[in-house]
Amino acid sequence: MNPVDLYMLAGIAITLIALYAALTRAHLFWKVLAINLMGTGIFLILLAAPSRRTPEIADPLPQAMVLTGIVVAVAATALALGIALRVIARSDLPFLPDGDEDDPDSPGSTGEASR
Amino acid sequence: MTALGLLLDASVVLLLVALATRLLLTRHLFEAIVLFVSYGLTLSLAWVRLGAPNIALAEAALGAGVTGALFLNTYQRLAERIGDGAKSPLLEDDGSQDPPSWFKGLLGGGVILLGLGAGWALIGAGRRPAFLPHEIAARLPETGVQNPVTGVLLNFRGYDTLLEIAVLVAAMAGVWSLDRGSRRFGRARGEPDEDPVLHALTRFAVPVTVVTAVYLTWVGSTEPGGAFQAGSLLAGAGVLLTVAGILPPPTAASRPVRAMVAGGMAGFVLAGIAVLPLTGQFLHYPEGWAYPMILGIEALLTVSIAVVLVELFVDVPAVPEPDPALESIDPSGDPLGRALRGGEDS
Incomplete structure (x- = not known):
């Protein structure tokens, strides 16, 4: 196995572990961390996959895309943290409120009654 | 590729996956943030190994540096508000709000299947010769930069x-x-x-x-x-x-x-x-x-x-800060904001 393949497989693993965490951790900060890590996994795939095809020349196009992606990811993370902090300021809890605030145990509620 | 290089690549890859798993599963926010910064620095090593020094520079400064500082600053503000030694779900997640285990099991199975499929597709495919890198190299003189x-x-x-x-x-x-x-x-x-x-x-x-x-x-x-x-x-x-x-x-x-x-x-x-x-x-x-x-x-x-x-x-x-417009709609909202103002008055 070629070392570039190792990085590509790591990218797949990290993307999927982060996807699992983003969907199973209710805590908003871990959701933000998980979405950020999903991005880095995708970056690894984006960069490793083309260098398997043309090992003799580094492909600058995915490099430029990943560079742009890193900067956008920082901006998105900052915005997500700001929104999470608004949630905390409202409820004192780092969790998304369930639809119906009167009954936290009803996951499927649309919350029409509470407004 | 030398054996030493392969050993380095294998270590970096294992470290990346281990750090990512640990930081996403831990229940302590501070630990997760420290691991996140370590992850970013390890990732910039991976970029160097993949022949992308341009990205390694940005990753070390942004992925590890600025993003880590964002999280640390958030942590510090919250910890100051909560007070020393106090337990709070803000900083320690006990998992009580997480979805039920049948959902986690189902999702875990789906994710593993997805991983196998993606691995099979990406390893199997992609042997077609790429023309774009050569095209870019050939026309690089027109861009005015090297x-x-x-x-x-x-x-x-x-x-x-x-x-x-x-x-x-x-x-x-x-x-x-x-x-x-x-x-x-x-x-x-x-x-x-x-x-x-x-x-x-x-x-x-x-x-x-x-x-x-x-x-x-x-x-x-x-x-x-x-x-x-x-x-x-x-x-x-x-x-x-x-x-x-x-x-x-x-x-x-x-x-x-x-x-x-x-x-x-x-x-x-x-x-x-x-x-x-x-x-x-x-x-x-x-x-x-x-x-x-x-x-x-x-x-x-x-x-x-x-x-x-x-x-x-x-x-x-x-x-x-608490938002007066929102508070007038729902006086019971924003307990943290009220606690903050109470703390500043005393």
Whole structure:
């Protein structure tokens, strides 16, 4: 196995572990961390996959895309943290409120009654 | 590839997966943040191994540095509000709100299947010869620069880079409007930071960082470097200066900050329009002018990116003030905000 393949497989693993965490951790900060890590996994795939095809020349196009992606990811993370902090300021809890605030145990509620 | 190189690659890959798993599964926020910074630094090693020093520079400064600082600052603000030793779901997640285990099991199975499918598809496919890297290499002289990544970013795909700056400006507007521009960060005036370590570090690190950033912008046309890496480094210096209380926090409420951020995008758009009569295409630089135009745009972008990133650090991570408009709708809302105000009165 070629070392570039190792990085590509790591990218797949990290993307999927982060996807699992983003969907199973209710805590908003871990959701933000998980979405950020999903991005880095995708970056690894984006960069490793083309260098398997043309090992003799580094492909600058995915490099430029990943560079742009890193900067956008920082901006998105900052915005997500700001929104999470608004949630905390409202409820004192780092969790998304369930639809119906009167009954936290009803996951499927649309919350029409509470407004 | 030597055996030693393969060993290094295998270690980096294993470390990356282990760090990611641990930081996503731990219940302690502080541990997760420290692991996140370690992950970012390890990832920049991976970029070096993949032959992408341009990305490694940006990852170390942004992925590990600025993002880590964002999380740490958030953590510190929350910890101060909660008080020493107190347990709070804000910083320690007990998992009580997590979905039921049947959902986790189902999702875990699905994720593993997806991973096997993706691995099979990506390992099996992709043997077709690629023509694009050769095409870029052949036409690189037309871009006016010798660093192919800079050539792609500012010439071939100039649109993408322009829109990226637009994304940054939009993120800044979003973060600022969450705050409504009230001051969130920094020490009160006349309260200098007495921490000698922080001051010594700032005095040593900031000049070196600024010189390195200018060098990276300049050299970006021929060697690894450019506006993104230099802007990230400058942002790191700006965060350090703000934390040390030397620089007033550059919030988006201030006009100079807005001007510097808008300047990057405005300069880019104006350069694109200015070449229209000469070449008939937006952002199509006329022959012989590509290099000076790219250098000028990169200098503007460096400042813009740095200011946006410091602004995102300054304006985001604090517990927002209670919103009187919302409180009048729901008087029971915002207990943390009320606790904060109670704490300030006493």
